[in-house]
Amino acid sequence: MKNKIITLSLFVSLSFAGFHSNAQAVKSTKLQETPKSLSSTYDTEIDKLVAQMTLEEKIGMLHGNTMFSSGGVERLGIPELKMADGPLGVREEISRNNWSAAGWTNDFATYYPAAGALAATWDTGLAGLFGSSIGQEMRARNKDMLLSPAINIVRTPLGGRTYEYMTEDPFLNKKMAVSLIVGLQNNDVMACVKHYAANNQETNRDFVDVLIDERTLREIYLPAFEAAVKEANAYSIMGAYNKFRGDYLCENDYMLNKILRDEWGFQGVVVSDWAAVHSTVKSLKNGLDIEMGTPKPFKDFFFADKLIAAAKAGEVSEAEIDIHVKRILKVLFQVKAIGGKDRITGSIATEAHYQDAYKIAAESIVLLKNEKNALPLQLDGVKTIAVIGNNATKKNALGGFGAGVKTKREITPLEGLKNRLPNSIKINYAEGYLERYEKKNKGNLGNITANGPVTIDQLDAAKLQEAIEAAKNSDVAIVFAGSNRDYETEASDRSSLKLPFGQEELIQKIVAVNPRTIVVMVAGAPFDIDAVSKKTSTLIWSWFNGSEGGNALADVLLGKVNPSGKLPWTMPNKIEDSSAHATNSFPGDKSVTYSEGILVGYRWFDTKKVTPLYPFGYGLSYTSFAFNNVKTDKKIYSEDETIQVSVTVKNIGKVEGKEVVQVYTSKSDSKISRAAQELKGFQKVDVKPGDSCIVPIHIPVKELAYYNVETKKWTVEPGKYTLKIGNSSRDIKQEVVVIIK
Incomplete structure (x- = not known):
């Protein structure tokens, strides 16, 4: 019996040279160990540019001047910021002034699997491949910003965009999102991570006021966005259509200023969803940078003639406007849209990219x-x-x-x-x-x-x-x-x-x-x-x-x-079994209260002991696997340490196969209300028949924290935690107990 060790790291460093034929692609599709953060190298140059701009030129950069670009300043060498839709691949070229197709003959692109399929691979390496491959296609179309990934939580199985979102679980969500964003942005393209935040239904999405308690917001709906900012250094975030606690999300001071910028340190640009803006001065001061929209004339946007008038009337200072202009210039420099001599040129609809799409589809x-x-x-x-x-x-x-x-x-x-x-x-x-x-x-x-x-x-x-x-x-x-x-x-x-x-x-x-x-x-x-x-x-x-x-x-x-593939969400027996429907809190009317709190998806099913038709993380194989010898590197940990858990996975069938090791944690004697269990680690491994491999999974103790509403801090509760290792949320093979000091 052969025995091998699978190593794990936060970012899987993958060279995809084998899938790409040209040197440009090979150069750009190696996933970086560390994501690129926004650089301050260009700050002096940015200050010089802003000093030369008129008020009208500055404001021209803050709103759409075509259906998918915001304005530039040609005389100063500042290009338009060119965007493209892309949850399934780079969208065809759209006319500058309306939604009709531009009629190009060179805008055919690779059609990639939807995000639900990507999440079903449970493979962060494939998420990185997805990002890198689509980044290549964006550059071949000379685009700067991909309006993707969409990382809203699947709260209800009925959601019209469930296929476009990844999962019901915040941990799986953030791990896949981070790898995708890093792969994309290493190709000189901005990710525009959407829809920030709590946009979990299409019904009444233009105005519904979403009411979520603070702990639920932090533990379920924000982790992937926070990781996108802190771990992947996402260059752009898209503000959602809906309201949150009374204010539209594109003018929401708490979400855009206090959390996104002050707490998380986001330095990129906030772009509105199309026609999601409802004010001029309030939106600008509360954190929005670029207004996009349809179908009215571009000069009628809130950030166009109305903003010029507000500035001239003294309702907003030019210094405030400069802040937003500088953010846009910073991301344009970052992706080499300004002054970038060695910007990646990319490739599109190549056989190599079709094979990237095949790899993801096959494992989903x-x-x-x-x-x-x-x-x-x-x-x-x-x-x-x-x-x-x-x-x-x-x-x-x-x-x-x-x-x-x-x-x-x-x-x-x-x-x-x-x-x-x-x-x-x-x-x-x-x-x-x-x-x-x-x-x-x-x-x-x-x-x-x-x-x-x-x-x-x-x-x-x-x-x-x-x-x-x-x-x-x-x-x-x-x-x-x-x-x-x-x-x-x-x-x-x-x-x-x-x-x-x-x-x-x-x-x-x-x-x-x-x-x-x-x-x-x-x-x-x-x-x-x-x-x-x-x-x-x-x-x-x-x-x-x-x-x-x-x-x-x-x-x-x-x-x-x-x-x-493994299910990235729970398949209920009937709709009434899902938490938003069991609590009769979907879809609401003018407002919707998330009455289920932190018990979303399998958390609800497992805690309430409701049997699903097929559980979260479930998926069979043509072979069988045995899980043995689960252990941790020690028994007692402090808050700043990492739990190193390992399990031996043996292929006891007759054909080679891949298995997803899933680690769930639970605390039965907790002093706070908790879900029965929560996913905190996973790793996909390939094992030949008769072979075994030792699979290590590293869980920082900080991942066990809950959001303490009273102290407004993440808190790790000391005591015993059970680590449950299995291949679905309902098929736990072995357990091990650790103690947190």
Whole structure:
């Protein structure tokens, strides 16, 4: 038996030279050990520039002058600050004065897996790869700021942007976000981390007042933003649409000045979400730097002619305006948009970047159920395979409301199977269900419908019969069901967890005629799949998975890739089991109170002893792993030390596979209210069959702290803590107790 040690560090230093063909890419895709902080090197030069600017030129830099750029000062060599949407890849070029496409022929980009998929990899190295790869594409398009990552907590499974966010857990959230931001910004591009903060629903997002107690705010909703600032040195933050404790977030003194700048030391720029500004002087003084928006003329923005008038009337000083201008100049110098002779030029839509997208997609796919080891699919004796479902051919790079990607490559599941199956196997395709809506005002902000798109859930008789015949006359059937980016969309939350378009009935009918039926869900957020899970023996969860998604999915089905994805959120049995719904505190009306407090996601399920359908961190493999010999380097720690816990992971199956070691902590005798357990460490490891590896995970004792509202400080409660090591929140293999002095 071979025994090896896997080493762990906060930032995984990865050289991705093997994935990139040109020297420019190789140079820029090595993740730095340390993120680049904003430099003071250019302060003297910045002061000189500001001294030469007129009031009008300064204010011109503080608001949008096109749909995706803020103004520059050409006579002084100050360029526009050029932005691009990018949760799924760099958005196509938009016209300067309206939302229509600019019509370029050279703005095709790589479509990357959505953030939910990235989080499902539980791999910070892949998060760094994602950031670096998309940073290359940004530079090839000559952009300065990526409007991403979106790191809001998944509070409700119904959230329209759940696919675009990462997870329900603040620890997983911050670890993935930091690596992504570092990878991105090392390519001379600013990350604009969004949506700061407590933007956890689309319903009434333009005005809803979010009320969260201070401990919950600090422990659940702010950790990833704080880490983005303190650990990743993010250059930009986007202010959210909603209100927080009475004030809009783009004019919120507590959030923008007191926490973001005074407490965390943020030195970058705060950019508004589009049309999220409601005042001139208040927004400026309370921390906003750049106002972006639509659809009114740019001169009518709060930070345009109104700000010039306010300055001339003495309502705001020119010295105050200078502060914001200097922040913008600082980040422009930082990414070499000014005076940068050796700025990275980048590359876009390359084979190397498609392979980056493939790597992420392949490790994101979650095997939920595999009775009788139906997967990987054994092709001996298989002559025909029925491929059923609209999702087998549905493309998701574009769609819904919000940022999509114009791409030349999006491999669908059907195409992936055609690419990977031998020519001797015949594929019988049937659409099965139709994607139909009763009402669909696609593209009207907040007006898709009151509670999300209303679907027509009655199956088409002819389509159903065609699918049944295909399944009957095939050796194996694969149903591709779930959702799409027209149904899961920005500006609208879903009204229920129900599978749309009659898919549940379709799956039952197919399973009835072909017991060798595999069900693949393609979606970005939880659905009610309890009945489907009970009916089928084999169930896979995939995502809006990028340009190579279909190839990655086919490779998992056929066993070329052993699935290693883990759920980044809890799959409830029913919506009433989730905390925001169990407490009847979603969506609110003019205000919403987060009544569940710190018990979000698995914290609620575990503390309240509610059984989920599939737990947080869950995912099967084609092999099996044994966890043994859990130990810590010592038993007693002080507050400034780091707990070094290790576990031996052995692959006791027959194929190579990757496992995610997860460490949860709990304190049963705490004097404060706590969740039953909290994720505080994880590491993904690759183990060959028969091999073992020792996996060390380092947990700073400070990670055990709670936010003390009375002292306004993070406090580590002394006493006994139990470290629970497992491969999901509900599958704890071993435990060890430590004492904190």
